[in-house]
Amino acid sequence: xxxxxxxxxxxxxxxxxxxxxxxxxxxIGYANVTIExxxxxxxxxxxxxxxxxxxKTDVLVDAFVADSTQELTLPDTGAFRTDLxxxxxxxxRFLEVSDSGAVFRALTGEAQHDLKLATRLRAEVLPxxxxxxxxxxxxxAARGELSADADVDLLVEQVVGPIHFRVxxxxxPVTPALLDALVAQAxxxxxxxx
Amino acid sequence: xxxxxxxxxxxxxxxxxxxxxxxxxxxIGYANVTIExxxxxxxxxxxxxxxxxxxKTDVLVDAFVADSTQELTLPDTGAFRTDLxxxxxxxxRFLEVSDSGAVFRALTGEAQHDLKLATRLRAEVLPxxxxxxxxxxxxxAARGELSADADVDLLVEQVVGPIHFRVxxxxxPVTPALLDALVAQAxxxxxxxx
Amino acid sequence: xxxxxxxxxxxxxxxxxxxxxxxxxxxIGYANVTIExxxxxxxxxxxxxxxxxxxKTDVLVDAFVADSTQELTLPDTGAFRTDLxxxxxxxxRFLEVSDSGAVFRALTGEAQHDLKLATRLRAEVLPxxxxxxxxxxxxxAARGELSADADVDLLVEQVVGPIHFRVxxxxxPVTPALLDALVAQAxxxxxxxx
Amino acid sequence: xxxxxxxxxxxxxxxxxxxxxxxxxxxIGYANVTIExxxxxxxxxxxxxxxxxxxKTDVLVDAFVADSTQELTLPDTGAFRTDLxxxxxxxxRFLEVSDSGAVFRALTGEAQHDLKLATRLRAEVLPxxxxxxxxxxxxxAARGELSADADVDLLVEQVVGPIHFRVxxxxxPVTPALLDALVAQAxxxxxxxx
DNA sequence: AAATAATCGAGACGGTACGTCGAGTCTTAAT
DNA sequence: ATTAAGACTCGACGTACCGTCTCGATTATTT
Numbered sequence: 007x008x009x010x011x012x013x014x015x016x017x018x019x020x021x022x023x024x025x026x027x028x029x030x031x032x033x034i035g036y037a038n039v040t041i042e043x044x045x046x047x048x049x050x051x052x053x054x055x056x057x058x059x060x061x062k063t064d065v066l067v068d069a070f071v072a073d074s075t076q077e078l079t080l081p082d083t084g085a086f087r088t089d090l091x092x093x094x095x096x097x098x099r100f101l102e103v104s105d106s107g108a109v110f111r112a113l114t115g116e117a118q119h120d121l122k123l124a125t126r127l128r129a130e131v132l133p134x135x136x137x138x139x140x141x142x143x144x145x146x147a148a149r150g151e152l153s154a155d156a157d158v159d160l161l162v163e164q165v166v167g168p169i170h171f172r173v174x175x176x177x178x179p180v181t182p183a184l185l186d187a188l189v190a191q192a193x194x195x196x197x198x199x200x
Numbered sequence: 201x202x203x204x205x206x207x208x209x210x211x212x213x214x215x216x217x218x219x220x221x222x223x224x225x226x227x228i229g230y231a232n233v234t235i236e237x238x239x240x241x242x243x244x245x246x247x248x249x250x251x252x253x254x255x256k257t258d259v260l261v262d263a264f265v266a267d268s269t270q271e272l273t274l275p276d277t278g279a280f281r282t283d284l285x286x287x288x289x290x291x292x293r294f295l296e297v298s299d300s301g302a303v304f305r306a307l308t309g310e311a312q313h314d315l316k317l318a319t320r321l322r323a324e325v326l327p328x329x330x331x332x333x334x335x336x337x338x339x340x341a342a343r344g345e346l347s348a349d350a351d352v353d354l355l356v357e358q359v360v361g362p363i364h365f366r367v368x369x370x371x372x373p374v375t376p377a378l379l380d381a382l383v384a385q386a387x388x389x390x391x392x393x394x
Numbered sequence: 395x396x397x398x399x400x401x402x403x404x405x406x407x408x409x410x411x412x413x414x415x416x417x418x419x420x421x422i423g424y425a426n427v428t429i430e431x432x433x434x435x436x437x438x439x440x441x442x443x444x445x446x447x448x449x450k451t452d453v454l455v456d457a458f459v460a461d462s463t464q465e466l467t468l469p470d471t472g473a474f475r476t477d478l479x480x481x482x483x484x485x486x487r488f489l490e491v492s493d494s495g496a497v498f499r500a501l502t503g504e505a506q507h508d509l510k511l512a513t514r515l516r517a518e519v520l521p522x523x524x525x526x527x528x529x530x531x532x533x534x535a536a537r538g539e540l541s542a543d544a545d546v547d548l549l550v551e552q553v554v555g556p557i558h559f560r561v562x563x564x565x566x567p568v569t570p571a572l573l574d575a576l577v578a579q580a581x582x583x584x585x586x587x588x
Numbered sequence: 589x590x591x592x593x594x595x596x597x598x599x600x601x602x603x604x605x606x607x608x609x610x611x612x613x614x615x616i617g618y619a620n621v622t623i624e625x626x627x628x629x630x631x632x633x634x635x636x637x638x639x640x641x642x643x644k645t646d647v648l649v650d651a652f653v654a655d656s657t658q659e660l661t662l663p664d665t666g667a668f669r670t671d672l673x674x675x676x677x678x679x680x681r682f683l684e685v686s687d688s689g690a691v692f693r694a695l696t697g698e699a700q701h702d703l704k705l706a707t708r709l710r711a712e713v714l715p716x717x718x719x720x721x722x723x724x725x726x727x728x729a730a731r732g733e734l735s736a737d738a739d740v741d742l743l744v745e746q747v748v749g750p751i752h753f754r755v756x757x758x759x760x761p762v763t764p765a766l767l768d769a770l771v772a773q774a775x776x777x778x779x780x781x782x
Numbered sequence: 783a784a785a786t787a788a789t790c791g792a793g794a795c796g797g798t799a800c801g802t803c804g805a806g807t808c809t810t811a812a813t
Numbered sequence: 814a815t816t817a818a819g820a821c822t823c824g825a826c827g828t829a830c831c832g833t834c835t836c837g838a839t840t841a842t843t844t
Contacts, residue, residue, distance in 0.1 A: 016789075037313040040830060051791050056832065114369055115312025118305045119231040128371055160381055163370075167362030175308055175364055176357075177322055187354055191385065210809095210820070234799060245822045250801065404815080425701040428804060439817045444806065499700045502757055506697025507619040516759055548769055551758075555750030558757055563696055564745075565710055575742055579773065598794070622825060633796045638827065 016058075022048040023055055024069040031066065032105045036112035039066075063116055063123045070109045071130060080138075086146040086196060090165070091189050093142050097166065098180045101173045114174065139166050152196045165192050216242035217249055218263040225260065226299045230306035233260075257310050257317045264303050265324060274332075280340040280390060284359070285383050287336050291360065292374045295367045308368065333360050346390050359386050404446075410436040411443055412457040419454065420493050424500035427454075451504050451511045458497050459518060468526075474534040474584060478553070479577050481530050485554065486568045489561045499562065527554050540584045553580050597640055604630035605637055606651040613648065614687045618694035621648075645698050645705045652691050653712060662720075668728040668778060672747070673771050675724050679748065680762045683755045696756065721748050734778050747774050 026048035030039045041062050045052045059065045078096070083089050100107045110131075117124035139162045146152045165188050172180050220242035224233045235256050239246045253259045272290070277283050294301045304325075311318035333356045340346045359382050366374050414436035418427045429450050433440045447453045466484070471477050488495045498519075505512035527550045534540045553576050560566050608630035612621045623644055627634045641647045662678070665671050682689045692713075699706035721744045728734045747770050754762050 019790080035313060041832085042830060049791085051793085052832080053792090053834085054790070057789090111312045115309035117371075118309025118368065119229060124371055132370060157377075157381075160378065163362045163365060163378070164358070164381065164385065167365035168357045169361070170369055171357060171361035171364045174312065174368055176326055177311075177318055183351075184354065184357070187351075187358065191358065191389075194388070195385075213821075235801085236799060243822090245824095246801080247803090247823085248821065251820075407816080423701060429806085430804060433817095437817085439819085440806080441808085441818095442816070445815095449805095503697040503700025505759075506693045506756065507617060512759055520758055545765075545769075548766065551750045551753060551766070552746070552769065552773065555753035556745045557749070558753045559745060559749035562700065562756055563752055564714055565699075565706055571739075572742065572745070575739075575746065579746065579777075582776070583773075601795075623827085624825060627796095631796085634827080635797085635829090636795065639794075 019048070019050050019054055020058065023050055023059075023065060024072055026050075027062070027065045027069045028073065028105070028109075031069075031109055031112065036066075036109070036116075041065075060122075063113060063120060064126070066109055066113060067123070067126055067130065070106065070113065073106050073109075074131075074134065080141050082145065086142060086149070086151050087189055087193050089142040089145060090192055091185065093139070094165070094169065094185050094188065097139070097169060098185070101169070102180065111174065136162065146196060156196070161192060161195055164195075165189075210248075213242070213244050213248050214252065216244055217253075217259060218266055220244075221256070221259045221263045222267065222299070222303070225303055225306065230260075230303070230310075235259075254316075257307060257314060258320075260303055260307060261317070261320055261324065264300065264307065267300050267303075268325075268328065274335050276339065280336060280343070280345050281383055281387050283336040283339055284386055285379065287333070288359070288363065288379050288382065291333070291363060292379070295363070296374065305368065330356065340390055350389070355386060355389055358389075404442075407436070407438050407442055408446065411438055411446075411453060412460055414438075415450075415453045415457045416461065416493070416497075419457075419497055419500070424454070424497070424504075429453075448510070451501060451508060452514070454497060454501060455511070455514055455518065458494065458501065461494050461497075462519075462522065466526075468529050470533065474530060474537070474539050475577055475581050477530040477533055478580055479573065481527070482553070482557065482573050482576065485527070485557060486573070489557065490568065502562065524550065534584060544583070549580060549583055552583075553577075598636075601630070601632050601636050602640065604632055605641075605647060606654055608632075609644070609647045609651045610655065610687070610691070613691055613694065618648075618691070618698075623647075642704075645695060645702060646708075648691055648695060649705070649708055649712065652688065652695065655688050655691075656713075656716065662723050664727065668724060668731070668733050669771055669775050671724040671727055672774055673767065675721070676747070676751065676767050676770065679721070679751060680767070683751065684762065693756065718744065728778055738777070743774060743777055746777075 023044060026044045027039065030043055030047060034043075039062055041052060041055055044050075044062065044065065045055055055065065059068065080089065080093055080096070083092060101111070113123065113127060113131075117127050136159070140158055143152065143158045143161055147154070147156070147158070152158075168184065168188060169180050172178050172184070217238060220238050221233065224237055224241060228237075233256055235246060235249055238244075238256065238259060239249055249259065253262070274283065274287055274290070277286060295305070307317065307321060307325075311321050330353070334352055337346065337350075337352045337355055341348070341350070341352070346352075362378065362382060363374050366372050366378070411432060414432050415427065418431055418435060422431075427450055429440060429443055432438075432450065432453060433443055443453065447456065468477065468481055468484070471480060489499070501511065501515060501519075505515050524547070528546055531540065531544075531546045531549060535542070535544070535546070540546075556572065556576060557568050560568050560572070605626060608626045609621065612625055612629060616625075621644055623634060623637055626632075626644065626647065627637055637647065641650070660678070662671065662675055665674060683693070695705065695709060695713075699709050718741070722740055725734065725738075725740045725743055729736070729738070729740070734740075750766065750770060751762050754760050754766070
């Protein structure tokens, strides 16, 4: 067994911590993750974690950002409705199924009673997600399917809001029926604004 | 056949606990509330809390339910759009401003990593809220403004989803512009179904 | 199952408590006996115990006294040395082996930091034991083997003191060698005082 | 090969705990001493106590041993009788009057229903006391006052046994009359063995 | 190459709160 | 009127993590 500074300077330790945090959330659930647990799992001293992060949520935000850096490019189907539907399917998969989505839900939950976390999420995570949600609408606008003065952010919220509501609040599964209705509603808005 | 002290829990203790829990959430925030703190504030032994509740969230669900028992009846304005708008104003006030709403947000947040809490919320709290959200739609249906085969629950989700999304996820204020858009969209849905 | 006052007045409850206390000491050891445990075992309400006894040690003193009421009469062998040796054998058996002796040791131990218990023991238990310890000496005096002005209590202490010392302090077994020495020493004292 | 914080326990914390334990026993009595109380008094975290000691008795044994490390050398009076008498006077003072003796009595009491404590006492405390009790006899042997084949440990027990009996069992004061009798008896034993 | 400084692991520290246990007091319904 | 049942307040238990703090070992940089 090896001791002392086994990570050269720090990069390796940093990655070990993020990886351990990710693993632990998946294995034992967000609520049961502790700084001590992450340190033990990562083979890192507690102090090393405290040197770089303020709290376990801070670690998890970094882990989440690191994971979601991998850009997934939405294939262009040539039409707004199909583009949007494909994106929403992907969004639902992320929120309901993926490990990454589990972390997102946990962090969003924790942010309800942690103002600092809420601020970080809104500064670093949400803009990225928002940008992705806008893609189908921006493409539609480029195609001229959408009037230039339409409030895309507002339209986005009307579409993704109900999905998040189901996932975060009611806990009911997001059904194809809901997605159909949302796509129909968005299409109506685009066509109406012509 | 009864025996022993069958009067069971002391009503005074129960109320003191719920009141203390409510007060503490308002004063120091959900994350800082502890069972010990509630017990001290309520002048009650910790054991008494543990006898009747599993956790602090369990206490707060009870407190929330007790508070929200007071039905607020939505005034009938005679038209769907105005009914709905009045209801949404009230909903936003609840979510963003009220103490009760702060508890709701905290509990919903905690439910993201506490399955038992999630189950309780979905069984005891959400149906009540859902029923309130349906009122404008049900009245519209009674007036014949809405086709009988419309999926009211779906319509409700499309309207309240974006509001919860702002409050819980983005943290942005719910603006009149959003409410206008939601009412317009809902009206469209009703008129279209004629 | 039966409830309420199932013991008529009280005598039965009293006996049930003493019996339960005795059993529990034998089964789980003095240190693990609790009032609640005695009450549960006896099928009696805690309050009933508190009505008659101050503490668990108080119960156990009563139980001990009740048990040791059965007088064991020391057979008269006709000579001091053999009388004394028989008595000491019996004393060692009591202290080292018997359940009753285990209770005696526990109570004596507890009395080191419980003044009330110490007082009760010295008033109710020790005189009885002392009386038994005197028997061989008193018989010797009656036979004229002992001078009338000998301090029997002092002689008794010199004989039983080392035995209690081994049992309570060093925990070493009381060996025949020790008993032989003690008997010899006592005999010397008696013969010298002629 | 060492690694990590191998300096182990903090000497300051250890001493603070032992001192606080000693003080508390003297002030409020053994039965009222709690781990929490010791921790608070010592300005130490409870966990620190639990890290190094199993129980309050374990702390007190350490405190007792630390206190009694200070060897008291018995002055040599030149004769067995006076040596022994001086030692017994000192022993009685220890058992009946000193704070240290109070701890000894409490620990001996507790050992009646705590096997682990009993074992520790017999391994670490009693041999030291026994050694002290032997001193007058060993000196007598060195002077030739005692036959070489005398069982000194047995003689010691016959002398100190009755003293412990009074202190621990009957609670009566150890009188000069008893000490006189014990010294006389021991002298007889020594002279007889010439 | 040797000395120096930064950073690592390990883990002890003072704390806070946890959830449990038993003490001793109280109230209620059954007998 | 006394009991069994059991809820109550209280205090301590022993545990889990928190965030801070040495400590000695291990590098990486500086001399």
